[in-house]
Amino acid sequence: MSRILPSWRPGRTREAIVAFLEAAGSLPVEDRVAFFDNDGTLWCERPRYVQLDFFLDTLRSRVTADPGLRDRPEFAALLDGDAGQVAALGLPRIALALASLFEGMSPEEFAAAARAFLRGAVSGRYRPASTLVYQPMLELIAQLRRLDFTVGIVTGGGADFLRAVSQELYGVPPELVVGSLIEYDVTTDARGATQLRRTARLLGAANEGPAKVSNIQAQLGRRPLLAAGNSAGDLEMLQWAASGPGPGLALLVDHDDAEREHAYESRAETVANAEPIAEVAARSGWTVVSMATDWESVFPSSPAG
Amino acid sequence: MSRILPSWRPGRTREAIVAFLEAAGSLPVEDRVAFFDNDGTLWCERPRYVQLDFFLDTLRSRVTADPGLRDRPEFAALLDGDAGQVAALGLPRIALALASLFEGMSPEEFAAAARAFLRGAVSGRYRPASTLVYQPMLELIAQLRRLDFTVGIVTGGGADFLRAVSQELYGVPPELVVGSLIEYDVTTDARGATQLRRTARLLGAANEGPAKVSNIQAQLGRRPLLAAGNSAGDLEMLQWAASGPGPGLALLVDHDDAEREHAYESRAETVANAEPIAEVAARSGWTVVSMATDWESVFPSSPAG
Structure with a gap:
């Protein structure tokens, strides 16, 4: 039998993940919920979103x-x-x-445009989305799914954009993608045909910070045991996962790999004022994933897309 | 092999459902989505919700x-x-x-209170929820699931209330329940523990009429092929399912069975003004389910709960 999480190097980070997976296995299936931020946690967010x-x-x-x-x-x-x-x-x-x-645009038209772009068909300037995802995270998602976890994605960006490819990239259906939402107008013509049309209005607040917590609750009705993020906008969600009654895991991806990806730091507005998020993580007992140290490979070697 | 949908009597309604199921089988799995209203469509709503x-x-x-x-x-x-x-x-x-x-209250405390009530433990006055569901609808849901449909529930009532029992009653996880939402406050204490607390504020509009359409889109990101309802508050959702590009089925439950359940009529504010919903249905080519004629049995004979 091949080793699980092959792209995760042996060490404290991998051990913390494996220990969490073992502990979670004793909980009821409906409590096994994991949520991943997308930009900078599941795929590369530099040089631009x-x-x-x-x-x-x-x-x-x-x-x-x-x-x-x-x-x-x-x-x-x-x-x-x-x-x-x-x-x-x-x-x-x-x-x-x-x-x-x-x-x-109808939801279907928008999804088709997003898909064409993400598959690299529209813009020769950009790589297909399937080459931008982090291989170790794909392996972690696959392992969680083997353990009957419900795996969702949360994004400060538009839910509709990510939903267009969440199934093919991550195996995550659209209802498990929680993001910023654009309002739709519901229109009905004289013959009773009902269609949705995109507006340029945001529905509620942008999905960042505490909104990630309340929007996961509103859409999923459950608290994740595992939350993974990389920036100050993920702070509350990581705290939420870490402060549940059972075994929890708050994973923070530290972008410290200038050679294979990018090196940069997100700062959180805490009591200590603009504290680097990795320091908040260390203080809070979260598990910090060093991209340079913990990951044997960063991107898929033979992308499916 | 036993016959599918055993509680549905032979006739035009059953034939329309079976024809839809056969047509839907040729569509991609991600398009196979069915949404059921709850009160009066999946369970009894009289004498009170x-x-x-x-x-x-x-x-x-x-x-x-x-x-x-x-x-x-x-x-x-x-x-x-x-x-x-x-x-x-x-x-x-x-x-x-x-x-x-x-x-x-925390979400978990509210869910525990709702569950205790719905299982009949709190109130001797009320029957357990498992005896209030319609047996033919349970069979339809089971058949849809065999065909790899994503099956969701939509309610004008509170999402959190229904989510407390949606899995055990219908096999529907909380993320596939779309309902009216109460806002949560996200609170973080000095030690960084993050908790949610219920407010008495509604998040957005009540989930009725056109809001059922836009809220299913916002939460699911997909249009149902099959929508089932029973009242004027389901009108737009039924029109939406009926006006998709592929095979669609709009099912309207007509409460015409005073003997086994209740006989009453929902009126829709249409151009014809306060028209009975069953007449809108007939005019729109929806499939009307006569509880008296089409259902061999109404409630489960040996409830699981």
Whole structure:
């Protein structure tokens, strides 16, 4: 029988995961729930969020057909690559402007566009999504599933974008993807045909920080035993998983591998003010995954996509 | 091999269901989604909604301990059985007043209370929930599951209440229950322990009418091929299932069996104004399930619970 988690090097991190898996096996199946952040935890988020690349790709082709779009300040800042102006406008405002590019689309049309991009068919500039996922995390998900875990994904980005590929990339069905939601208009024509159309309005708050906790609860109705994240936006979710009554595991991916991926640090607004999230993790008894030390390989060697 | 759907009598309704099941088998598995309304479609909603009985049961025991609760007009109307005053105050206001009885509870505490009630342990006045479900619908769900359908439940009532028993009654996990949602507060103590506490605030709108469509989309990210309902609050969802690109089935349960269950009619606010939902159904090409004619049995003969 082959060893489980082959891309995880022996050491304290791997031991903590294996110990958790053994402890969880004694719990009722309905309590076996694991949630993974996506950007920076399951797939690479640098140099830009994948969804931002999708939006930029769409924006560039729309501007070709309709040059007037350039006049919108959010689009001008993006097309000029003006990082200062992008920062001044703020990501929420930029994201909603970009969402307006898809206004009026049905859910199926949006999913088809996202899928085409993520499979690399639309943009030659970007690698297929299947080459951006972390191999050790795929192995952990596969092992959790063997143990009858319900495995979900949580993202600060759009739920619909990730749902378009969550099944093929991770085996996770759309109902187990918790993300920021765009409102739909429900329209019914004279013949009674009912359709959904995308708006450019966000439904509720963006799915970051404490919203990740309350949105997982609202959609899943269960608390995860295992939560994995990599940034300050995952802080509350990791604390939540770590403070359950039974065995819990809070996994924090530390991006410390400039050679094979990227080296960068997320800071959390804590009592100690802008503390690096890896220090919060060490203080809180979470398990820190050093990408450089704990992972034998980072990306799949022969991607399925 | 035993016949499928044994509690469904031969006839046009059963034939329409069997034809749909055969057609759906040729679609990709991810498109095989079926959604059932709960009150009046999967379980009996008369003489009162089961959740209202749970709330009343809780209210009565709280009033014993804290007679001052009687002074709240919503509670006085309920405790006096003053139907006129209940109607004057309106169900949304009554429901939020009742929700305040559970303020501060953790999700686990609320689920335990709901489960105790639904299993008949708290209140001798009520039958266990397992005796209130419709046997023919359990058989339809079982058959859909054999065909690899994702089967979900949608309710105008509280998602958390139904999620407490959806797995044991219907084999439906909490993430496939779409209902009205109470907001949770995310609290973190000085030691970093994160907990959720119920508020008395509704999250978004009550899950009725067009909200059933947009909330299924938001939570599931997919359109059902089959939708089943029984009231005007299910109109848009039934239209939505019926107007998809592939084979669809809109099932409307007609409560026309005063002998074995109850006989009553739901009216929809349509262009024809307060039209009986069964007439909308006939006009729209939906499949109307006559409880009196189409069902050989209504309730399970030897309930599991």
